Amino acid sequence: MAYNLLKGKKGIIFGALNDMSIAWKVAEKAHEEGARFVLTNTPMALRLGDTHHLAKATDAIIVPADATSIPDLENVFTKTLEHFGGKIDFILHSIGMSPNVRKKIPYDSLSYENYLKTMDISAISFHKVIQTAKKFDALNEWGSIVALSYVAAQRTLYEYNDMADAKAALESIARSFGYIYGREKHIRINTISQSPTLTTAGSGVKGIGGLMDFTERMSPLGNATADECADYCLTLFSDLTRKVTMQNLFNDGGFSSMGMSARAMEMYNKSLDCRDCHDHPDFCNTEAGSSDDNK
Ligand SMILES: NC(=O)c1ccc[n+]([C@@H]2O[C@H](COP(=O)([O-])OP(=O)(O)OC[C@H]3O[C@@H](n4cnc5c(N)ncnc54)[C@H](O)[C@@H]3O)[C@@H](O)[C@H]2O)c1
Numbered sequence: 001m002a003y004n005l006l007k008g009k010k011g012i013i014f015g016a017l018n019d020m021s022i023a024w025k026v027a028e029k030a031h032e033e034g035a036r037f038v039l040t041n042t043p044m045a046l047r048l049g050d051t052h053h054l055a056k057a058t059d060a061i062i063v064p065a066d067a068t069s070i071p072d073l074e075n076v077f078t079k080t081l082e083h084f085g086g087k088i089d090f091i092l093h094s095i096g097m098s099p100n101v102r103k104k105i106p107y108d109s110l111s112y113e114n115y116l117k118t119m120d121i122s123a124i125s126f127h128k129v130i131q132t133a134k135k136f137d138a139l140n141e142w143g144s145i146v147a148l149s150y151v152a153a154q155r156t157l158y159e160y161n162d163m164a165d166a167k168a169a170l171e172s173i174a175r176s177f178g179y180i181y182g183r184e185k186h187i188r189i190n191t192i193s194q195s196p197t198l199t200t201a202g203s204g205v206k207g208i209g210g211l212m213d214f215t216e217r218m219s220p221l222g223n224a225t226a227d228e229c230a231d232y233c234l235t236l237f238s239d240l241t242r243k244v245t246m247q248n249l250f251n252d253g254g255f256s257s258m259g260m261s262a263r264a265m266e267m268y269n270k271s272l273d274c275r276d277c278h279d280h281p282d283f284c285n286t287e288a289g290s291s292d293d294n295k
Helices: 022-032 043-048 051-058 070-084 112-135 163-185 208-218 226-237 262-271 274-279
Strands: 010-014 036-040 088-093 139-149 188-194 248-251
Touching: 010 022, 010 070, 022 036, 022 051, 022 226, 036 051, 036 070, 043 051, 070 088, 070 112, 088 112, 088 226, 112 139, 112 163, 139 163, 139 226, 163 188, 188 226, 208 262, 226 248
Parallel strands: 010 036, 010 088, 088 139, 139 188, 188 248
Antiparallel strands: none
16 A cells, blocks of 8 residues: 655665565555655676666666765766756665675685675665765755664674674664764664565575574564565655664564564474483473473
């Protein structure tokens, strides 16, 4: 159901690769809500992905850009301002990539060349996008910028590797630039910390299936889907959230506030060797241990 939340608003959406991408869902829903936008991604992603289908369906133009390249970003803003004949209202940064994760190099043997690329693509590109937007004075007052993050910025999660450092930097950039851009132009900058989601980037995280099962069991509301993430993004682009800025906002079904849930504990207990159950009957749900069914 559409609410016309973004009627008359214009923006730039970075990172829609295929119909699993979170940015893809944001573009579809922003279109439904009356927004117009420019889509951008790397030339290689545009060659290999399906972005042109999305552009057709949402009446958008595509401007290729590697988000780590300032000349490419300047071109995106020049073309966008020309296309709309004026300023824009929102930007989505939905970009992440770690060559260390991709090559399965563990955190205690990182390639520093790769590490710098992870930071540049997944975090510093956010600074570059915002700084370029500001240089071009591209955003209307009360405009909104959103990037996508993950709880590994706050807590250590097995196998998330150097992306955790990139997400911590990304969230910090939202706060640091949020102060400056808010003070000077009333522009909001926030990050949304999303549940694990089965996308091309998400599938690169080792053990994503088990991780998604664990977070589903741990979250009272269950994992948030890409569609639900898109819904949250739209509220932040809308005029309903004009005083929300410099925040990292969790869209994770409650996962980030949990320590242990009954559903996760049940699964953990099932996996315990029965000898352990005899040693620690209070923590055991099998017949050999406690029969306490309270969840
Ligand atoms: N999928 C998850 O589990 C999950 C969870 C939390 C946060 N996120 C974040 O959501 C965002 C979107 O990821 P997704 O899950 O939709 O996966 P995705 O693979 O669909 O999107 C990642 C995008 O980044 C783009 N990209 C990579 N390098 C780039 C560069 N140099 N310049 C411009 N674009 C570049 C890719 O082409 C791709 O479109 C990322 O920031 C990701 O870290 C994902």
